Amino acid sequence: MSEPLLSVRNLTKxxxxxxxxxxxxxxxxxxxxxxxxxxxxxxxxxxxxCVSGVHAAEAGEIVFDGRPVQFASPMDARSxxxxxxxxxxxxxxxxxxxxxxxxxxxxxxxxxxxxxxxxDDRHMREQSRQTLESLQxxxxxxxxxxxxxxxxxxxxVAIARAVYWDARLMIMDEPTxxxxxxxxxxxxxxxxxxxxxxxxxxxxTHVLPDVFAVTxxxxxxxxxxxxxxxxxxxxxxxxxVQYMVGAREDAAA
Amino acid sequence: MNERASRTPLARARGAPSGARTxxxxxxxxxxxxxxxxxxxxxxxxxxxxxxxxxxxxVNFLTLRNSQNILVxxxxxxxxxxxxxxxxIAAGIDLSVGWVMSLASVVSALALRxxxxxxxxxxxxxxxxxxxxxxAAAAVGxxxxxxISKLKVPAFIVTLGTSFIVRGVAYLMSENTTVIGLPAGxxxxxxxxxxxxxxxxxxxxxxxxxxxxxGELLRRMDAILPYPVVVxxxxxxxxxxxxxxxxxxxxVYAIGGSMDAAVRSGIPVDRRVIAIYILSAATSGIAGFLSxxxxxxxxxxxxxxxxxxxxxxxxxGGVSLFGGAGxxxxxxxxxxxxAVLTTGLVMLNVEAFWQFIVVGTxxxxxxxxxxxxxxxxxHARAGAAQ
Numbered sequence: 001m002s003e004p005l006l007s008v009r010n011l012t013k014x015x016x017x018x019x020x021x022x023x024x025x026x027x028x029x030x031x032x033x034x035x036x037x038x039x040x041x042x043x044x045x046x047x048x049x050c051v052s053g054v055h056a057a058e059a060g061e062i063v064f065d066g067r068p069v070q071f072a073s074p075m076d077a078r079s080x081x082x083x084x085x086x087x088x089x090x091x092x093x094x095x096x097x098x099x100x101x102x103x104x105x106x107x108x109x110x111x112x113x114x115x116x117x118x119x120d121d122r123h124m125r126e127q128s129r130q131t132l133e134s135l136q137x138x139x140x141x142x143x144x145x146x147x148x149x150x151x152x153x154x155x156x157v158a159i160a161r162a163v164y165w166d167a168r169l170m171i172m173d174e175p176t177x178x179x180x181x182x183x184x185x186x187x188x189x190x191x192x193x194x195x196x197x198x199x200x201x202x203x204x205t206h207v208l209p210d211v212f213a214v215t216x217x218x219x220x221x222x223x224x225x226x227x228x229x230x231x232x233x234x235x236x237x238x239x240x241v242q243y244m245v246g247a248r249e250d251a252a253a
Numbered sequence: 254m255n256e257r258a259s260r261t262p263l264a265r266a267r268g269a270p271s272g273a274r275t276x277x278x279x280x281x282x283x284x285x286x287x288x289x290x291x292x293x294x295x296x297x298x299x300x301x302x303x304x305x306x307x308x309x310x311x312v313n314f315l316t317l318r319n320s321q322n323i324l325v326x327x328x329x330x331x332x333x334x335x336x337x338x339x340x341x342i343a344a345g346i347d348l349s350v351g352w353v354m355s356l357a358s359v360v361s362a363l364a365l366r367x368x369x370x371x372x373x374x375x376x377x378x379x380x381x382x383x384x385x386x387x388x389a390a391a392a393v394g395x396x397x398x399x400x401i402s403k404l405k406v407p408a409f410i411v412t413l414g415t416s417f418i419v420r421g422v423a424y425l426m427s428e429n430t431t432v433i434g435l436p437a438g439x440x441x442x443x444x445x446x447x448x449x450x451x452x453x454x455x456x457x458x459x460x461x462x463x464x465x466x467x468g469e470l471l472r473r474m475d476a477i478l479p480y481p482v483v484v485x486x487x488x489x490x491x492x493x494x495x496x497x498x499x500x501x502x503x504x505v506y507a508i509g510g511s512m513d514a515a516v517r518s519g520i521p522v523d524r525r526v527i528a529i530y531i532l533s534a535a536t537s538g539i540a541g542f543l544s545x546x547x548x549x550x551x552x553x554x555x556x557x558x559x560x561x562x563x564x565x566x567x568x569x570g571g572v573s574l575f576g577g578a579g580x581x582x583x584x585x586x587x588x589x590x591x592a593v594l595t596t597g598l599v600m601l602n603v604e605a606f607w608q609f610i611v612v613g614t615x616x617x618x619x620x621x622x623x624x625x626x627x628x629x630x631x632h633a634r635a636g637a638a639q
Binding site (some may be wrong): 075088089090093099104108116117118 | 499514580
């Protein structure tokens, strides 16, 4: 437990003359939910895209599971076990739950004496059902295109996909955006379920109630720099807002 | 997970939940899912009733002979439509299929003639024609696919461009638009049938063998399942398998449903797109090859008028022009609807130009029906639901 699963050291990313992420360091321990808080443009998405292999950082180091890593692509990060769920979820809305969970990694069976391989939809559906059940998610049907599901349900599909493929670190970008209140609660519940299963979560958000509902620790960013890192239980909304708007800054952070 | 949330008026207004539909909505959904079948059935019923009426009982619509005529008539539209089905489900468009069919017709005729004149027996010469014609078509598909996927030029532009290029090549190769001098024996490949049936006295059923009859018996003879129909049926079966049962087919849907999701899921999107355009060109190539056998000549003008009909068949069959939805069977039904309409109107002695007006109307109505379904299921076609 002592060694963090993810350790980001002095990470810097610039776009032209703009310093989007300025020498940021933070850790994520196993089984921990870390909030990454900041206003729009604070650099939290850029920071996370460096971790998930979308961007290459100019300076700094990322250590994942004790090894320094440099991900060339999102697929690289993914095969290492870092799953990122963006707001658009990267789901194919015209396909069913099973097809989405196995998208790009479809299970096939050999048919006609091994001459051809066909999709094993029954197996994929059954595995999907089991994964969803283990996350205490219940859908009325798994055979309909997911465009018929609600936003929260689709979020659950994206989470189930990550869980099925053994995500070791889950990064979620504003997962409660555009959801109704009951759906928000469901997604936060799912984050707690992930934590209980020992999967750490980085929750990118600018919604304070979400931070207090599920995170253990919170990292606050402002204009590309980390301005605070707090144990969630030992801070309050007022303090976090001051950090977010840049009215306050911890030198030690 | 949101049973309660989904019953809020707001959610119902958006139409997202499946549990909260009224009986009327469910009825509309059901009808819209089978309307093409229904429409085809009603169309056939209409012509069955109307054709004898207008001809004083002299002509019937649903005869063995006419059903076979309709099957032969749909072949080129269907083959072009099959490849187009894959392309449009993957949110693309292939405007080159008509001229690619022409090119394949010319190339297969030239290759067949050259092989036969070079001393090859008939059957190997036909195979040489098939390989050359479909190969030339597939090469165009490869170019389409590579430029679209690797160079990121919109499919509409690329296939418009290649259709002009292929048109020029087909005319240049055929010199005078028609390649003649093919061995007479290929006529049998393109026109003979699996079964022959002569009803009444002196007749009978003949399997895999065209009876040598003349006069009255020849007039009564029906050819059942001509070889090109059989070939097309195999291509249809293969397309169904490919689109609905294989990983490739699943990726076609994923690419059309969300290119972004497909890329981020690790689907080799470029390779798939290239394969899709090769497939589209290849089925058009088969159409060109079959037309060469059927007419014992290669023709540079054979395919061009079929492009829009084939797209119409695909759209009537329920393939979404925005990608992500559709079936092979839908396209078969779409092609059948067009062929039944065309044949039936001709038998009713309706001026041929009315076909265009009717087919055009059906295309628009088909899309309207799909959209009414989307309104109910809450699916915005452009994929911008949320």
